[in-house]
Amino acid sequence: METTLDIFIKAIFSENMIFAYFLGMCSYLAVSKTVKTAVGLGAAVIFVLVVTVPVNYLLENYLLKEGALEWLNPAWVDIDLSFLSFIMFIAVVASIVQLVEMLVEKFAPALYGALGIFLPLIAVNCSILGGALFMQDRQYSTIGDATAFSLGSGIGWFIAIVAIAAIREKIRYSNVPAPLRGLGITFIITGLMGMAFMSFSGIKYADDTKKKAKVNVADPNTNSSITVDPGNTLNAAVGNTNIINKED
Amino acid sequence: MSEGIENKKVPREPLFSKKNKKLVTEPLADNNPVTIQVLGICSALAITVQVEQGVVMGGAVLFVLVLGNLIISLLRNLIPSRIRIIVQLVVVAALVIIVNEVLKAFLPDVSEKLSVFVGLIITNCIIMGRFEAFAMANKPWPSIMDGIGNGLGYAGLLILVAVFRELFGSGSLYGVKLLGSNIPGEEWGLYTMGYVNNNMMILPPMALIIVGIIIWVQRSRNKSLIEEH
Amino acid sequence: MAINKDSNGYTFTFAITLVVTVGTILALLAAGLKDRQDRNEEVKKQLDILSAILDVDKKKIDRSNAEENFKKFVDLDKAIVLNNKGEVLEGIYDIKGNVVEGKAFDVDIRKEFKDKKRNAEHRNYPLFLGEDEKGKTVYVMPLIGNGLWGPIWGNICLGADMNTIKGASFGHKGETPGLGAEITQNFFINGWVGEKITTEDYSFAPFKVVKDNSGATADSKVDGITGGTITSKGVEEMANRCLEVYVSYFNNLKTK
Numbered sequence: 208m209e210t211t212l213d214i215f216i217k218a219i220f221s222e223n224m225i226f227a228y229f230l231g232m233c234s235y236l237a238v239s240k241t242v243k244t245a246v247g248l249g250a251a252v253i254f255v256l257v258v259t260v261p262v263n264y265l266l267e268n269y270l271l272k273e274g275a276l277e278w279l280n281p282a283w284v285d286i287d288l289s290f291l292s293f294i295m296f297i298a299v300v301a302s303i304v305q306l307v308e309m310l311v312e313k314f315a316p317a318l319y320g321a322l323g324i325f326l327p328l329i330a331v332n333c334s335i336l337g338g339a340l341f342m343q344d345r346q347y348s349t350i351g352d353a354t355a356f357s358l359g360s361g362i363g364w365f366i367a368i369v370a371i372a373a374i375r376e377k378i379r380y381s382n383v384p385a386p387l388r389g390l391g392i393t394f395i396i397t398g399l400m401g402m403a404f405m406s407f408s409g410i411k412y413a414d415d416t417k418k419k420a421k422v423n424v425a426d427p428n429t430n431s432s433i434t435v436d437p438g439n440t441l442n443a444a445v446g447n448t449n450i451i452n453k454e455d
Numbered sequence: 456m457s458e459g460i461e462n463k464k465v466p467r468e469p470l471f472s473k474k475n476k477k478l479v480t481e482p483l484a485d486n487n488p489v490t491i492q493v494l495g496i497c498s499a500l501a502i503t504v505q506v507e508q509g510v511v512m513g514g515a516v517l518f519v520l521v522l523g524n525l526i527i528s529l530l531r532n533l534i535p536s537r538i539r540i541i542v543q544l545v546v547v548a549a550l551v552i553i554v555n556e557v558l559k560a561f562l563p564d565v566s567e568k569l570s571v572f573v574g575l576i577i578t579n580c581i582i583m584g585r586f587e588a589f590a591m592a593n594k595p596w597p598s599i600m601d602g603i604g605n606g607l608g609y610a611g612l613l614i615l616v617a618v619f620r621e622l623f624g625s626g627s628l629y630g631v632k633l634l635g636s637n638i639p640g641e642e643w644g645l646y647t648m649g650y651v652n653n654n655m656m657i658l659p660p661m662a663l664i665i666v667g668i669i670i671w672v673q674r675s676r677n678k679s680l681i682e683e684h
Numbered sequence: 685m686a687i688n689k690d691s692n693g694y695t696f697t698f699a700i701t702l703v704v705t706v707g708t709i710l711a712l713l714a715a716g717l718k719d720r721q722d723r724n725e726e727v728k729k730q731l732d733i734l735s736a737i738l739d740v741d742k743k744k745i746d747r748s749n750a751e752e753n754f755k756k757f758v759d760l761d762k763a764i765v766l767n768n769k770g771e772v773l774e775g776i777y778d779i780k781g782n783v784v785e786g787k788a789f790d791v792d793i794r795k796e797f798k799d800k801k802r803n804a805e806h807r808n809y810p811l812f813l814g815e816d817e818k819g820k821t822v823y824v825m826p827l828i829g830n831g832l833w834g835p836i837w838g839n840i841c842l843g844a845d846m847n848t849i850k851g852a853s854f855g856h857k858g859e860t861p862g863l864g865a866e867i868t869q870n871f872f873i874n875g876w877v878g879e880k881i882t883t884e885d886y887s888f889a890p891f892k893v894v895k896d897n898s899g900a901t902a903d904s905k906v907d908g909i910t911g912g913t914i915t916s917k918g919v920e921e922m923a924n925r926c927l928e929v930y931v932s933y934f935n936n937l938k939t940k
Binding site: 226228231233236290294305330333389390394397398399402 | 490494495496497498501538540541544545548551552556573574577578579580584658659660662663664666667668670671672673675678680681682
């Protein structure tokens with residue numbers, strides 16, 4: 208079975224929000240000119256993801272999913288409100304961002320000074336809603352898993368934006384062709400970084416590792432654990448994360 | 456940010472005045488939402504592997520953008536500024552859900568193709584960006600024009616990127632095998648001469664690099680767009 | 685305007701009006717269109733099963749005439765539901781593992797597979813019986829698994845010998861176009877046709893999706909998709925896990 212740690216590590220590296228899914232690219236490109244602002248926005252994204260995903264998880268499991276209303280009234284077991292999920296998730300994200308902004312402003316002015324200007328930006332950051340939608344799609348079995356996923360995704364996003372900001376700070380001293388300066392070169396660098404991150408996902412060498420990792424394919428008693436899991440393979444392939452493949 | 460200034464008490468402009476036409480034509484090139492305004496990148500990269508996907512996504516965004524711009528523009532004097540972001544998000548999400556539900560009921564095949572993108576359309580910064588920058592401050596008609604312009608500019612870029620990626624990555628355009636076929640046993644065309652598809656093109660990072668190159672070309676042609684750093 | 689747009693009262697009124705309006709529209713729409721949508725999904729399911737039995741493109745079967753053709757080629761009265769040991773169930777399992785009343789066609793394997801609260805031993809395995817164009821008995825087994833980005837599914841059609849694959853169809857939610865998404869293409873499906881699912885002593889012969897694209901012909905070897913390795917492996921895992929259940933059922937049948 209997929210462990211919580213597994214989900215966490217996967218969310219940082221192989222399923223990195225920026226490099227694997229391109230979520231939150233707009234603010235990633237706009238706010239990565241200096242490392243300082245990048246750290247601020249990155250921290251704000253981690254924070255908001257960790258708060259919103261568990262809330263949306265509860266919402267999904269106790270309100271929206273088919274059968275989710277059973278705890279209120281057994282007769283409502285057939286109600287399926289999942290068509291409302293987009294709108295609910297968005298409302299939750301936007302209102303939590305607003306709420307957090309107010310609370311931080313009131314109780315931690317210093318933190319507000321550092322994060323404040325980024326919070327409104329975050330409401331429209333696709334990675335936040337993306338986090339909620341992935342959570343829904345992957346059906347995490349506990350709220351702990353969902354939180355681990357959100358923390359991992361946030362950290363992955365943080366790493367990505369800080370890395371590009373550091374590169375952009377340095378590239379100022381390089382002789383980049385004029386038309387490519389700024390946005391153009393940032394795109395290309397992000398592409399190259401994306402390729403580097405792809406090596407985490409074991410694109411081509413999944414084949415050999417699968418044999419090791421998935422010996423139990425034909426065992427009917429363990430049906431539940433044999434989902435094909437690209438992340439798992441990758442970790443086996445990279446070979447530096449033995450913790451993750453406990454079961455083999 | 457808003458490019459248009461609201462004209463109160465100015466005599467009515469003709470529907471297709473110069474200014475309105477400019478709203479449509481500018482985003483197609485010199486003010487392209489993706490390459491210049493840096494909006495809507497996420498989806499531009501994720502779904503440009505095949506031209507067909509680019510067309511479907513571009514069409515969907517165009518539709519939602521025009522309709523959403525119209526609604527926001529009509530409501531612009533009623534929306535309380537403190538919750539305007541939430542209101543904008545709700546309008547986009549509601550529009551997208553309505554479109555998707557209707558398609559699911561009446562055109563299930565189209566809906567199947569589109570369903571993957573639904574989340575991407577809602578989180579597309581282009582839509583929010585245009586609401587905030589234009590529709591909140593302009594009358595309905597210019598807002599519609601702005602929606603059409605930006606929607607087309609976005610779709611155009613998607614298709615351009617997709618053409619490169621599909622042609623070199625899969626050897627086809629809009630699903631038509633242009634360079635021959637590499638199916639084992641029935642090869643024809645370039646593949647018989649040892650041509651191989653560039654699988655790298657299909658992988659997402661290449662989309663970034665292609666967009667980067669498009670920006671390069673665009674800015675070499677129009678020097679005024681060059682950034683300092 | 686005389687109203688103060690920034691007052692709390694106005695903000696709340698606006699927010700509530702908006703939520704109520706949008707909520708009502710969406711609820712009405714969802715309720716009004718539900719029947720049509722369910723119907724579309726049903727037809728799609730029929731179409732998927734049919735395309736495993738015969739070439740739907742050649743026979744010009746699409747959504748409009750899927751239902752009549754489905755009735756012609758598949759006999760739903762003979763369809764059964766198995767548990768994961770290959771035993772016939774009198775009904776279907778519900779989420780808690782109780783056997784309740786239900787029909788094979790109503791089993792939603794995609795939902796069951798995704799639902800982590802459902803015990804894997806309490807998944808239902810529907811088996812459809814039908815006839816091919818020549819009137820010979822065929823067995824259609826739905827499959828469900830995970831690809832690279834999301835779920836993949838398929839149907840495999842066995843001939844009357846309960847062993848040779850006559851046809852297949854695969855589908856996916858969002859595999860990479862040009863790579864993993866190619867599993868729906870004929871060249872991939874053709875690799876499955878003619879393969880046997882059991883060895884000579886009736887034990888299950890696991891499939892191997894190989895990636896050298898060499899036109900693999902050996903039994904139980906199927907050509908994979910270059911560059912779509914993880915999706916190909918997903919198909920392999922899905923086929924092996926699901927087919928094994930059906931093989932135990934067929935073996936019980938044969939030994940009787």
